[in-house]
Amino acid sequence: MNKLPVIVSMGGINAAGRTSFHHAYRRLVNEVLDDETMQSTWQDLARLMKLEQTELTQETIQKIKDGTLIRRIESQHFDPANVYYQRSASLHHENGFEFSLKKRQLPEVIPTEWQITELDDGMVSVNCPEHVDVLLPGHYKMEVSSAGQLPSGFDPSQYYHSKYHPRGLTMTVFGASDALQSMGIEWDTVMDNINPDLVSVYAGTAVFQADEYGAGGLYQNPLNGSRISSKMMPLSLPEMAADFINSYIVNSVGNTGTNVGACATFLYNLRQGVNDIQSGRARVAIVGSSEAPVVPEIMEGFSVMGALATDKNLNKLDGTDNVNNRRACRPFSDNAGFTMAESAQFFILMDDELAVKLGANILGSVPDVFVNADANKKSISGPGVGNYITMAKATGLAKRILGEDGLQRTFVQAHGTGTPQNRVSESHILNQVAETYGIKNWSVTAMKAYVGHSLGPAAADQLAPTLGVWQHGYIPGIKTIEYVADDVIQDNLNILIDHHYVGEKGSEMLAAIVNSKGFGGNNASALVLSPAQTETMLTRKHGEKAMAEWQQKNQHVSATAKQYDEKAINEGIEVVYQFGEQVMTEQDVAIDKEKLSLTKFKNNIDLSFQDSFSAFLD
Template sequence: MSKLPVIVGFGGINAAGRSSFHHGYRRLVHEALSEEALAPMFKGLANLMGKQNADDRQDMLDHTLIRKIEKQTFDINQVTTHRKTNMQSNGESITFVTRKRQLPANIPDNWQIEEIEAGKVKVTVDGDLEVMTQDTYTPAITSASQLPTGFDASQYYNSRNQPKGLQLAVFGASDAVHSLGIDWDTVLEHIQPDEISTYAASAIGQLDDFGGRGLAQASLKGGRVTSKQMSLMLTQMPADFVNSYMINSVGATGANIGACATFLYNLRQAIGDIQAGRARVAIVGGAEAPIEPEVIEGFKAMGALAEDAQIAAIDGSETADDRRFSRPFAENAGFTIGEAAQFFILMDDQLALELGATIYGAAADVFVNADANKKSISSPGVGNYITVAKCMALAKNILGEEGVKKTYASAHGTSTPQNRVTESHILNEVAKAFNIDKWPVAAIKAYVGHSLGPAGGDQLAAALGVWEYGIIPGIKTTHKLADDVYDSNLEFCLEHKAVGEKGIDMNAVVLNSKGFGGNNASGLILSPHVTMKMLEKKYGNEALSAYREKNQAVVAKAKAYDEAITNGQVEVIYHFGTQVMEGDDLTITSEGISLEKFKNQVEFSNDNPFADYC
């Protein structure tokens, strides 16, 4: 019988703040929450931002979510570039003096070199000289969804020479593991060492000076490539860091890349491992730090990003509204780039009950379908119709014909003109097919922009918050739907939508992702109240009562972590060079493998999967 993958921990960071215990979610819906819910959120945010106290709440609101790009990211008024300059001799030779060691290895034919003193030479150029002169510019796009002002993941551990994206991965995965409320060694004691899966990635890799940009530009700037830049830029590095420096895993690992659908691709891998019994625990996540001038210019060249002038023109204003760059399903111009790390811990239902882990919901399945033939590789196609419809068909099978109507869609909602038409049509047609008159639609990129690889994780973190505080975040940057948006069977939540205490009115959410190249993924996440009913039916009241008793200690330990980090006591997990094992630290037999650092051994299966053929 298939196992049910349940969500037992989560953490991370994006423009709204820390993800664990719904801190970031509370920032999205702060206007609708009580002071009891807001006070710890602001206190935790103040400490992450390096503030002395949490008194100036407006300042914290102003320096989170989408806003003008700040100097902590890069100086938008001084972006470095180089321009070709052709220096003409005007009938006379061009001369200049430089250090001998700065001469090119291959001297141009029209250069004459004369040594004038120790280490210096005079260069005479016959004819023209082409040079690159350093310049600065202000990009056409000056807003992004940045991490809270003052937050710096590198300060919490020895992160020297690591790209920002990997620093965020370490912080985010640490937050998720701590949120579990169970010591990781305790988890390992209840499973075989290889019964863990880790699937995490970035969509475009690490592209700052410590990664891809440094690698590509080193020789052009007269510098040297380092030994780390090539390896640390790879897209699977977030998973590698989790395995090697955080959880000591010898289990399955990987990074399934699908552009903007990358997170859901990796969630699909984890679900499959747990359902098939290959893993009992899975860590799924992603990290991306793409707010870099070169990345912005690349997406701008594709016509994908909203530019200042375009936003101003839509509003009939001389200046762009920095806070409303992302306007899903409105008159819009393109997406707003963001940065984030999001990680989730899944367990099979039996292990979760055994350990007393807090259950935040269940990941029922993720469906992935390509777009088939199309004219442009970046344009949408038919695949996303299939993924969303499959999700709703599964929801109907689990929840029934009436239960499926108590769901909502967390749209990809990128704020591009193409997305607003195509995705609204997809959601609308699926709603019609399942007899839903007004299917609620959320789009959290209105708040946190598009973080690329982890974007689906941003959506999932927000969805879990709905089942704690009972509010679907409104698409508040969209004041009016665009005329070409399909909505006959949809309810676009332009304002916060109350859905009952702890979100009881919503049985499930469909997370939707549409990636460049035809990478479509949709995931069905079941609410905690539906999940607990399913577990009660399978295991009975007595087992659930025993679980709830165990869960009390787990909740207390998790709460202690939340209170500590809220008060500024950040403990990042980073075990560099500890408990390292080599070939002499294991024993191999015909029954399994014993590893010196693990209590339990890896046991070989005695089953022949091809018995029918043998």
């Protein structure tokens, strides 16, 4: 058996709450879970949202519900009814203009037609001709007021010294730290069992760090009378999430980077991690994405494309004058566009041998991720053929692993953006694949209905609740819709409107396919196996004795992970952020022909390559 990449931990945050220990998943399906099960999740959200902790009342729970999932854009981002802008104007007066200002406010290159007169207190008087070009400040009402936002009151920048860090990077630190501590195994223990270069970190954004501390400030400050800081350029780069994880969270010298693929970015990075584990280039992979695009410029850019659900179009669907922000995203029903969102999601994978050896938690496994482009098409934003290929490959692999009967016990986490074009194109793809492989009534759901479209992390927002199905047994239904649109092809599909029970710990489902259709033709589909199916396969490979030993070790690992969760709920989260710690220089490096050693690591990096190319020289 090839090396199987096993998911051993997850962490992060989106509009539903904290990812680890299935808290965000439970927020999605809270209606069907009992009060005892929901208690810890409500408490966790109350702490994150800085709500009163003395007693968890129904009033508090209602505040939590109101302050999570898709909702009206809140003031912590901006006021969609009062967005700042500047309009260019030409002023004319037949007698010219005279005004005064501080001397230091004069432009560096003074127009030749200006006449400057020195005044007292560092002031000058300016006389200029009858024509002056100016920028007039103003405000406008944005056509879109809905977004999937992190829980109200939660600020990731408050969890560590984050001065001038873009929001997406503060979310990265919180999310990756959450995943690391949720593993239940000390990172030093992991590193003591592998060579230090056998770690892969793939994480980034689909766009860039877009707020005032990143590219937003880089582009806007010169026009707003402010300076560009030394941090704005480097911290705006898409791969900076991986860089922060390597340098400040796990102290990694292994494989790194990000593979940007628009809305499929997370699955592209997941594929990199899976490939590294299967090829032996890594034994551990940290994979994720963090995106904070709820800023006026990014949203306006998508809005003018006609991609976002505007208030006007939502009202038209509902026949009302009062926009229903909660139901802004309506996958596979009559809809008006997608809903922007922010999210940070991170997953830790190990090769199966290491996972068994360390007694790691088994949340599922990823045998492969398939990526294909759309080929020639009329519009770069239009659908193409690539997603047929990725879905067919992922389904074909599921059949190979699970067999004909097992294939019937799978479900689909659809891309499900909530756009009129997606509901037709993706439903046709899924329906045709189901028909080809003889899948009857294939269950399909779409998480963007709850948390919106977070661009880079979007598929991770689908993967996390997929794993939740195998903990609590419910596939979340698309609760923002009341019916499936007439133009949706669903002969072989069961598009879930209500939460769908699939047995204790999701036992009726052996696998799921997470699908992503990215802008520009970036298609990806991942096959994800259930924990039970994963354990069955590992037992076949490693034997019952090895798995019994794994189970014994896992008791301690699970208990340690649970302690972290309980502390996070009751006392709050302490993130891992090791700025300036364990720094290595050239004094810490020793090299010979067989190995490279670093003072901060127990094991060496192997330089005795075993390649298949030297045979060409014989």
